[in-house]
Amino acid sequence: MTEDRLFELIEIWGADPDAYPESERAGAKALLAAYPQRFAAALADARALDAAFAQLPDILPSAALTEALIASAPKPASAGAAWRLPKFAPWAPASGFAALAAGLFMGLMIAPTASAASDTDDVQALLEQALGYDPAALTEEIAP
Amino acid sequence: MAFTSDLDQITRAAAGDPAAVQSLVHRYSPGVLALATRMLSDRSEAEDVTQETFLRAWKALPGWEPRAKFSTWLHRVALNLCYDRLRKRKESLPGELPDMADMALAPHEVLDQSERVGAIERAIGALPERQSAALTLCALQGHSQAEAAEILEVSVEALESLLARARRTLRAQLLEGRTSA
Structure with missing residues (x-):
């Protein structure tokens, strides 16, 4: 540590040698202890500026700002999300079409095998049950 | 140790752990806000910068x-956002920049505490941007030489030059004028 370098350190970092770069701290302290008068004026100057900085109040975030910062952070993944379907599954439309096709195919296969007569009887029975009377008999009564 | 702790909290915060998020905000938002406030001399703008940084x-x-350390990265982002805003200010208000001469205290001025604080803040705010940032990081926030140089993206020698010029300017404005009375 040279005297010139110590004057520089005082000018750059102020009067407190603990604020100096770690690698130069011990050398600076030793020189200051050996020649206190030589650096007294520079230290007094630096101390006055350090004191001015010390008067500045701390700048702290308001509660509202802190809350806003926390609210803007990533949200935790909710429990069970791993097995839940995503909002859009690329394969979903394809499966819908497959189900529609299967339904149409089954309908076409079954329709020709159904007997027309038995269908008519079934419909007749259902109508009678729903209306509370036999519409076929009524039709016969009205007919001339 | 702090480095490991940061990494652990960052990992947990990325997964949405509320405790880790709160810890990062409580630990680093005061420094980011203070840096932005000193740089911009405007609390509202500094809060915007803090939000954008996070x-x-x-x-x-x-x-x-x-x-890099999370703290270093965070302060660098904040500082660059401040530079952007200061540049936009200069572009939009070319004739309304503060006059450095106005920052000096007249020798006869006797200031009370709040006036003195205001004068110091104005003088720091009126320094060239990089000097103001260097001084804030080192003298006001206690960042190490290496960390401040990394945040400012300059060499240690360049950082020392910025600090020396900043302190000389402030000494001339805040101290020499008054003591010469």
Whole structure:
């Protein structure tokens, strides 16, 4: 540590040698202890500026700002999300079409095998049950 | 140790752990806000910069690689956002920049505490941007030489030059004028 370098350190970092770069701290302290008068004026100057900085109040975030910062952070993944379907599954439309096709195919296969007569009887029975009377008999009564 | 602790909290915060998020906000938002406030001399703008800085941090968390300390990275982002705003101010208000001469205290001035604080803040705010940032990081926030140089993206020698010029200017404005009375 040279005297010139110590004057520089005082000018750059102020009067407190603990604020100096770690690698130069011990050398600076030793020189200051050996020649206190030589650096007294520079230290007094630096101390006055350090004191001015010390008067500045701390700048702290308001509660509202802190809350806003926390609210803007990533949200935790909710429990069970791993097995839940995503909002859009690329394969979903394809499966819908497959189900529609299967339904149409089954309908076409079954329709020709159904007997027309038995269908008519079934419909007749259902109508009678729903209306509370036999519409076929009524039709016969009205007919001339 | 703090480095490991940061990494652990960053990993947990990226997964949405509320405790880790709160810890990062409580630990780093005061420094970011203070830096932005000193740089911009405007609390509201400084809060905007702080919010933007943390938004960028949250986006960066999932792919975070500890090439730099989280604190260093965060302050660098904040500082660059401040530079952007200061540049826009200069572009929009070219004739309304503060006059350095106005920052000096007249020798006869006797200032009370709040006036003195105001004068110091104005003088720091009127320094050239990089000097103001260097002084804030080192003299006011206690960042190490290496960390401040990394935040400012300058060499240690360049940092020392910025600090020396900043302190000389402030000494001339805040001290020499008054003591010469």
